[in-house]
Amino acid sequence: MRFDDHRVVITAAGRDFGRTLAIRLADLGAEVFLSARSLAAAERVRDEIRARGHRHVHAHACDLTDPASIRDFATGVAQRTDRVDILINNGARYLHGPDLLSASDSDVVDTIASGATGTVLTVKSFLPLLLNSDKPDVVTMVSACGTAGHHRSDAHDAFYAAKSAQAGFTEILSKRLRPQGVRVISLYPPDFDNPDPLSEDWESTPRKAKDALTAQSILECVLFAVAQPRDCFIKAFHFEQV
Numbered sequence: 001m002r003f004d005d006h007r008v009v010i011t012a013a014g015r016d017f018g019r020t021l022a023i024r025l026a027d028l029g030a031e032v033f034l035s036a037r038s039l040a041a042a043e044r045v046r047d048e049i050r051a052r053g054h055r056h057v058h059a060h061a062c063d064l065t066d067p068a069s070i071r072d073f074a075t076g077v078a079q080r081t082d083r084v085d086i087l088i089n090n091g092a093r094y095l096h097g098p099d100l101l102s103a104s105d106s107d108v109v110d111t112i113a114s115g116a117t118g119t120v121l122t123v124k125s126f127l128p129l130l131l132n133s134d135k136p137d138v139v140t141m142v143s144a145c146g147t148a149g150h151h152r153s154d155a156h157d158a159f160y161a162a163k164s165a166q167a168g169f170t171e172i173l174s175k176r177l178r179p180q181g182v183r184v185i186s187l188y189p190p191d192f193d194n195p196d197p198l199s200e201d202w203e204s205t206p207r208k209a210k211d212a213l214t215a216q217s218i219l220e221c222v223l224f225a226v227a228q229p230r231d232c233f234i235k236a237f238h239f240e241q242v
């Protein structure tokens with residue numbers, strides 16, 4: 001599976017799963033436009049990828065709570081390419097705590113803004129570039145918390161709200177963009193382990209039936225979905241919890 005002819009945008013790629021996506025997609029030949037809340041974090045990952053011999057990787061700043069920052073990210077990408085083939089909405093602030101009163105008002109605002117509003121505005125800003133592609137995909141890392149009736153996470157209610165908003169957005173978007181050839185693919189994982197893709201743990205993390213879900217498996221789901229021929233529109237991945 002190679003992605004040599006793919007131009008991929010990834011949000012929140014300064015660490016954890018976004019960084020994993022950026023490193024692995026670049027390894028597979030994609031041109032990667034990665035963003036992080038701070039430019040320095042994005043540049044660190046860009047440099048890690050360049051050190052692996054991949055020249056086609058670009059670093060951008062994008063604060064998902066700031067509409068102007070999202071627009072600037074899209075404008076910056078548009079200065080380098082006239083099309084985007086895959087947009088991965090990876091970014092969302094996590095907020096812990098099952099007690100509604102445990103979070104400050106600004107934590108609540110920030111959590112919902114980064115996950116919900118940020119995702120909507122990112123797709124809005126990148127849609128013109130996606131529509132210039134002959135194979136456009138929008139991939140969104142939602143969460144089991146975005147599944148109706150889910151209650152097994154200790155995430156804060158605001159995180160549940162943000163993820164439910166992402167789920168509602170991608171659900172309607174999937175139908176509305178299909179006539180224009182855009183696949184909208186959403187993943188609803190429970191908590192998963194996030195080993196460093198450049199560490200030995202990446203190869204040695206247990207992945208048996210009784211083990212927790214891993215970033216390796218989530219990555220493989222993403223790669224599988226976007227590699228399918230265009231008649232195969234995988235809309236959502238749901239996972240049975242351990």
Ligand SMILES: NC(=O)c1ccc[n+]([C@@H]2O[C@H](COP(=O)([O-])OP(=O)(O)OC[C@H]3O[C@@H](n4cnc5c(N)ncnc54)[C@H](OP(=O)(O)O)[C@@H]3O)[C@@H](O)[C@H]2O)c1
Pocket residue numbers: 011012013014015016017018036037038041062063064065089090091092093094114141142143144188189190191192193194
């Ligand atoms: N890991 C899991 O168990 C799990 C399970 C289900 C779903 N997910 C979803 O999968 C995605 C990636 O997960 P993860 O484990 O890598 O998440 P994570 O470790 O919680 O990292 C969150 C990422 O979002 C970024 N972020 C937070 N607020 C931001 C903002 N305002 N603007 C831009 N970026 C912002 C963070 O950047 P900073 O470094 O600047 O803070 C970080 O890169 C997230 O959407 C998450 O909700 C994860």
